[in-house]
Structure formats: C-alpha cells, structure tokens
Amino acid sequence: MMIDKLKLADDLTDAFIKYQYRLENPFPSPDETKSVMTAKYTSDPVFRAKVINLVGGVLHVIEMHNLPKKYCYKCDVETTWLAPDGRCGDCTGYTPEEIRGEV
Ligand SMILES: [Zn+2]
Numbered sequence: 001m002m003i004d005k006l007k008l009a010d011d012l013t014d015a016f017i018k019y020q021y022r023l024e025n026p027f028p029s030p031d032e033t034k035s036v037m038t039a040k041y042t043s044d045p046v047f048r049a050k051v052i053n054l055v056g057g058v059l060h061v062i063e064m065h066n067l068p069k070k071y072c073y074k075c076d077v078e079t080t081w082l083a084p085d086g087r088c089g090d091c092t093g094y095t096p097e098e099i100r101g102e103v
Pocket residue numbers: 072073074075076077087088089090091092
C-alpha cells in the first residue's frame with residue numbers, strides 16, 4: 001500500500017495540534033475552536049516545534065515499517081541494507097561506507 005506522505009503529514013499535524021493543545025489545556029472550554037488551536041500553532045514557536053517533532057517521530061516510525069524487506073541470501077536474516085552481492089553487512093564483511101567508497 002502506498003501512503004500519500006504529504007496528506008499523512010497534514011492529517012498528523014491537525015491531530016497533534018489538538019493533542020498538544022489538550023495537553024496544555026486539559027479542560028475543554030466552549031470558546032476553543034479549531035481556529036484557536038491553529039492560531040496557537042501559528043503564533044507559538046515552542047508549541048509549533050512540539051507538534052512538528054511529534055509528526056516527524058510518527059512519520060519516521062511509519063517509514064521504518066514501510067521499508068521493503070530484504071533478506072541476506074547467505075544467512076537469511078531480514079535487513080534494511082544488502083551489499084551488492086546480496087549478503088547482509090555481517091556476511092559480506094564490508095560496511096555500507098566501504099561499498100560506497102567513502103572510506
Ligand atoms: Zn547474512
């Protein structure tokens with residue numbers, strides 16, 4: 001399943017604005033509207049940073065779970081990285097940096 005990351009980030013931002021607002025204002029009040037919460041997000045850099053960090057954290061976890069699974073042909077371990085010879089870092093004896101010629 002492909003995920004629309006921009007849409008996902010937008011929806012997460014909306015959700016975490018509400019979540020963070022509720023953390024800081026535990027008791028719902030009748031005059032708080034979505035625009036009050038959005039204004040807080042727009043005008044308060046600390047509040048905004050908290051929301052952005054929450055969104056980033058969730059996106060990172062989702063990305064980790066969405067990575068295509070790769071398996072070492074030698075030891076059959078599941079890994080996110082395979083050397084060009086199809087073996088995992090442990091089996092191939094090279095580091096990703098060595099393969100890319102960075103060392
Ligand atoms: Zn291996």
